[in-house]
Amino acid sequence: MSNPQRTIEVRFHGRGGQGAVTASIILAEAAALEGLYSQAFPEFGPERRGAPVKAYTRISKEHIKTRAPILNPDIVVVLDPSLHPSTYMQGLKKDGLLVLNSKKGAKSIAEELSVGKVMVVDATGIALRNLRAPIVNVAMLGALARVLEEVSLDSIAKATLKAIFNIKWEGNIASLLEASIIGEAVLGNIRALNEAYRLTEVYIA
Amino acid sequence: MSWKEIPIGGIIVEAGNSVKRKTGDWRVFKPVIDQDKCTRCLICWMYCPDGVIEIRDISYKTSTGRLWTTTLEINYDHCKGCAICAEECPVNAIELVEEVK
C-alpha cells in the first residue's frame, strides 16, 4: 500500500460497542506518532449500541485538506462478520483491500466477493483468547499493520496504549510484552495485536 | 459629557450615589410620625423601601411621662410618600397629611 503522493483512506465497519470508532482513532494516532498527518472521524449521528457503525481514517504525508466523507476507500476493515457485504463493499476502490474478521479462508472470500486483495483474521477468536471479550478492534489493527508500510506495528501498539489507557510508552512491542508494570487488560490488547499480526492470512489475486 | 467620559457599560462606580437624587417631590401625601404614640419598634424603618426613616439620638418624653432615648425622623428629601410605613405601623402612629407645596 505504498503511495507517497496520495492520502490513504480507510473505512471501518462494525457494530456499536465493538470499537470501530476507537480503531479509527488508534490508527490516526499511530500515523501521527510516525510524524504523518492523519484524520479520524466517525459516521456522525447518535451513538447506539449494536447498530451498524462506520468510522474513517485518512493518512497522508502532507496536511490533509479535505473534510469530505470517504466515499471510495482504499481499505475497508470489517469488524463484524455478520454484516452484509452490500454495506461494506460499497465504494471500495477497484484495487482496494478488504480486511475481514472471519474464520473463512481469504481466497474463498476473494472469489465470493470478487475482490483482488483480501486479508482475513479470526479476530473474534483472538479477542476471546486474550481479552475474554469479543472486542476485536485492536486485533483488526494488528492485521492491518501487515500491509500498511506507513504505520508500524510498534506505533499501533503505542497508539493503542495512548488512546485506550492514556499510557505513554517509548519502547517497542517486544519490550512491552515483557514489561511487568503493565496490567493484564493492557497486555491482553497488545497480545491480541501481536497475534493478529502473525496469524493474518493475506490473499492477493 | 460624551460617550467617552462615562464609565463603560453604564457601570456605576460611585456607590450610594442615589443620595444625590432627591425624590421627595414625588409625594402627594406626607407621612408624619406621632412621637407620643410611637413605640420605637422600628417596623417602619425595616419596611421603608427608600431607607428614609432615620433613627436620631434625641431623647423624647411622652405625655404619659415615658422617656425615649431615640426619636424617629423621616427624611423628606427622599420620601416618595408610598405610605408603606403608615400601613405597617402596629400602633397607627404614622399619619398621612396632604402635602401643601
Place this chain on the structure above:
Amino acid sequence: MESMLESRARQVRVLLNSNYAVAYAARDADVDVVAAYPITPQTGVVEKLSEMIANGELDAEMIHVESEHSALSAIIGASAVGARVFTATSSQGLEFMHELLHIASGMRLPLVMSVATRALSAPINIWNDYSDLMNVRDSSWITLIASTAQEVYDSIIEAFMVSEDPRVLLPSIVAYDGFWMSHTYEPLYIPEDRRVVSKILPRRPRYVLDPDNPITIGSLVNPDWYYEIKYQQVEAMKEAYRVIREADTKIKYYLGRAYEPIESYMAEDSEILVLTYGGAYETLQSAVDMMRSEGLRVGALKLRLWRPFPVEDLKSKVGDAENLIVVDRAISYGASIEGPAALEVIAAFYKGKSCPTISSFIAGIGGRPVSEEDFKGIVKKALKLGDKALKMGSIHWGVRGASYE
C-alpha cells in the same frame, strides 16, 4: 496551513478532535470557572473539562447547571466578580442563551464561549451548519470561525487575549463545525509548558464586584444615556479589530502560527475566488488544487473573523479578481440575499473602485456534506450565470427541485 513554524514555545504534537482542542485551550488559559450544559455535538468539550478538573489538571470550579440559560448566567456572575470564565454550546443551546448574550456584552464582561455549530430545530437535526452562529451575529460578541483543530486551540487563547484587553472588554465566540470538526481527530501542536500561555494572557485589572469597593453593574439606564452606552460597544467592536491584529502577531511570535482575518489560498493571481468559512475551507482548498490542475485560475478565501467584519482585508485579498463566489452555510430567511456572509460581502464592495461579480451560494445545510465536487459545481454554475446569479438572490445548492437557469 503548515502547523509548525518558528516559535518561542516548545510544543508537543497531539491528536485531538476540535472539542478536545477547545478543552485543552481552556485548560492552558487557566480558566477559573466553567459552567456548561451538554448538547450534541459540543458535549466532548464539557466532558474533557470535567475530567481535567476532577483529576486536578485544571484548578477551576465546574458549575453543573440545568440549562444553557443558567450556564451563561452563572459565568456572567462569575466574570462580574473577576473570574476568567468559559462555556461551550451548540444550536438550541445557543438560542436558549440568546437574551443573556446581550447582557454579557452589554455588561462588558470578557467571557469566552466555544460553539460547535449545528443546525436549528425544527425539524430536529443534530448535524452541522452555521444557522445557530449567524443568528447571534448582532449580539456584540467578537466572533472567530476556525477551520482546523489547531486553529480552534489558538483561537480560544486569542479570544481571551482580545476579550480581556481593556480597550475591548467584549465577550468572544470561537466557532467551528459540529461533527466535521468537533468529532474529527487530527494532529496539532500545543505548548509543552502551559506557562507560556499565562505569559500571553496576563490577568488584567477591570471593574469587578468587590464588597470593599462597591460598584453597580447592570443598572437601569434611561433614554438620556442608553444610546451613548451602546455606542461605546460600537466603538469597542471597531477597536477589537486592531487588538485582534496585535493578538495575531503575539500568537505568531509565541506559538508560531500566523492568522489573518481573511485567510487565502492560491488567491494572488486568481480570476475567480471562492469564499467560505469553517471546516469547509479545508475541502475548498483541496477543490482549488483540482480546479487549478484543470487550468482554472481559481483561489480560496476564508472568513476567519466574522465580528468585527474585516472589510479592508476582504477588499485587499479580493484585489482584481473578476469573480467572487460566497458559499454560506446558513440561511437568512426572507433577506434580499439569503446568505449572511454574502450580504456583508456585497455591502463591503458597494460603490467601491473595483467590484467583482459577486454570487451567493448556500450549501451544506443540516449536515449535508460539501465535497470537492460540490465546490467545482458551484464555480461552474457561478461562471455560467455571471451577473445574473445575484439577481436570483442566493442559490440553494443541491436542493431537489430548486432550479436556477
